[in-house]
Amino acid sequence: MPFRFAHICDLLDRLDQVYSRYPPYLPKDATQKSRDAVLYWFKKHGQKIRHDANGLALLSTLFPERAHRAHELDTKSLEKIVSRALSLPSSQVTDLTRWREPGAGAGDLGACVERVVNQAVGMEIAIAVLVADYDFQETAVQPRVSGVTIEEIEQVLVASASQTPLSPRPLALNGICGAPAESLGRLYQRLPARESKWLTRLILKSYSPVIVPDQLVYMLYHPFLPDLLEVEPDFSAALFLLHGMNIPAVVH
Structure with a gap:
């Protein structure tokens, strides 16, 4: 079973609370709290991560700055994609x-995307209330x-x-229809505000200050992975x- 991006956003949100706090934590406290957040996240999702999730997609999503893919998507092109989508x-x-x-x-830009998506959702709710007489609070x-x-x-x-x-040259992948920009636009159409924010930062390869x-x-993914990445960083x-x-990971 594929791994939902929302789970990644849960971890990034928790880490963002640590690193965006004011007044800031002492460095050692921030490090410990970030470790605690990751440990809890793996305890909650570890089985899915090791047995269901695509490992390359998982690591590339958590560490976009290390992903070996080059694209021409920058802030200006993303603005156009989001605006059009x-x-x-x-x-x-x-x-x-x-x-x-x-x-x-x-x-x-990620924060701005989150804001406009929230505004769009608010407008949709208002229209639904007027047209269908829905209960606004619910x-x-x-x-x-x-x-x-x-x-x-x-x-x-x-x-x-x-x-x-x-x-x-990337590996062949299934399920992509139309130009990449159109596919990316369709992703934004499906994502709520929070996930749109983190997707934007993922594409721009920076979760800073997280x-x-x-x-x-x-x-936590596999005890041998740190050593393998020392030899082969890709x-x-x-x-x-x-x-x-073919050595199973230790379940944490």
Whole structure:
């Protein structure tokens, strides 16, 4: 069974609470709290991670800066993709680009995407209340959680990288229809605000200020993975070697 991106966002949200706290934690306290968050997350999802999730998609999602895929998606191109996919009116397009304004306090592009998606959802709820006479209180509190998986996201990003001349030729993947930008736009159409924020940061290869404790994640995934990555830093190659060893992971 594929692994939902929402689970990744749960961990990133918890780590964001640690590293965005004001006043900030002492470095040793922040490190310990981030380790505790990862340990709890693996305790909750460890079986799915080891037996169901695609290892390459998982590691590439948690550590996008290490993913060996090159694409031409930058902040400006992402703005256009999000704006087109969500059919944003001009006022919301302005909100989407506020991250460019120094001192505006709008945060990064991911934060702006989260804000405009929330605005779009609010408008949908308001229209539903007016048209269908729904109970606003009940409708407003219903959470939006997508079924988008890390495997789907990895497929779209690999397909996007395949359009970049300098990118290594990716493995063949199924399930991609249309141009990569259109596939990415369809992902944004399915994602709630929180997941849209983290997807944006994933594409831009930075979760800053969040720090995912890499060595701990590698060890919890499989005790041999840290050593294999020392020899072969490419996730795909290291996982290939790991699977060839056919040694089960220790259940934590």
